[in-house]
Amino acid sequence: MEYVIEVSGLTKKYSNNRGIENMSFNVAKGEIYGFFGPNGSGKTTLMKILTGLCKADKGQALLFGYDISSQFELAMAQVGCLIETADAYTYMSGYQNLVLAARFYPSLPRKRVDEVLELVGLAPFAKEKVGHYSLGMKQRLGLASALLSSPQLVILDEPTNGMDIEGMVDVRETIIQLAREQGITFFISSHLIREMELMCSRIGIVNQGKFLKEASRSDLLESPHESLEQYFLAQIAEERERVSYV
Structure with missing residues (x-):
């Protein structure tokens, strides 16, 4: 095994x-x-x-x-991970946060950001500032970030x-x-x-x-x-x- x-x-x-x-x-x-x-x-x-x-x-x-x-x-x-709380820049949108995170993976296609937002159910709120997200939405964004690099x-x-x-x-x-x-x-x-x-x-x-x-x-x-x-x-x-x- x-x-x-x-x-x-x-x-x-x-x-x-x-x-x-x-x-x-x-x-x-x-x-x-x-x-x-x-x-x-x-x-x-x-x-x-x-x-x-x-x-x-x-x-x-x-x-x-x-x-x-x-x-x-x-x-x-x-490896992708989400430990304890999902941290994000509250003055930026969910989409912008993931684009920023994607910079750690130079070969990552830009469409991957849209894919993970859709995957975790945040696509309708992608352009909304994270400061307006509920705790559950922030957790979804954290999960999207963990999945971003296709781990x-x-x-x-x-x-x-x-x-x-x-x-x-x-x-x-x-x-x-x-x-x-x-x-x-x-x-x-x-x-x-x-x-x-x-x-x-x-x-x-x-x-x-x-x-x-x-x-x-x-x-x-x-x-x-x-x-x-x-x-x-x-x-x-x-x-x-x-x-x-x-």
Whole structure:
């Protein structure tokens, strides 16, 4: 199996003792992999390490076989990402923001800007200033920016944050379509249980900085638990019992 992401023993501790501890997992090409856990469980920290925004204390992260810490440019060459919030120049239009971002990719055709705006449902608002966008529209613009370079791996941190139901459905269907038709790999963090259930082919469950369990959608459907929520709560209870026993 060809792995796009390979994480081995990643640890990052902050002064408040939060962070991640000894995380290990792999993500295969073409997967929609969900990284699921409550706020403060270490999801964003892990994603910042994967995109070079912070450095792990120990362990290794490979993207397309390249070490993110020592081969950053090679590792990130085929990666698009949206980490935490979607930043943009509020005095410029959505279209202008993407044209500016496109300057980082000299060979990118100008029509690609129009393509990604259409893809995320922002084409009707392309000429409107971002300062007038809702939070959900800004998230769509961030997703458009992540897709701009036609990456083979897209890393998204809470991509549906601030979106209404229609927006969440649109983004979910876009991600599923891109994975199925173009073979793009998605690594997505969220605390929204239902979105993970509907979108992801495999889900890694994290809590308090630890990687607890991994399961495919088919495994979850065959489990005695009626939903991912029940599965998650069962894993938390099991971990608490293990820790108290130790």
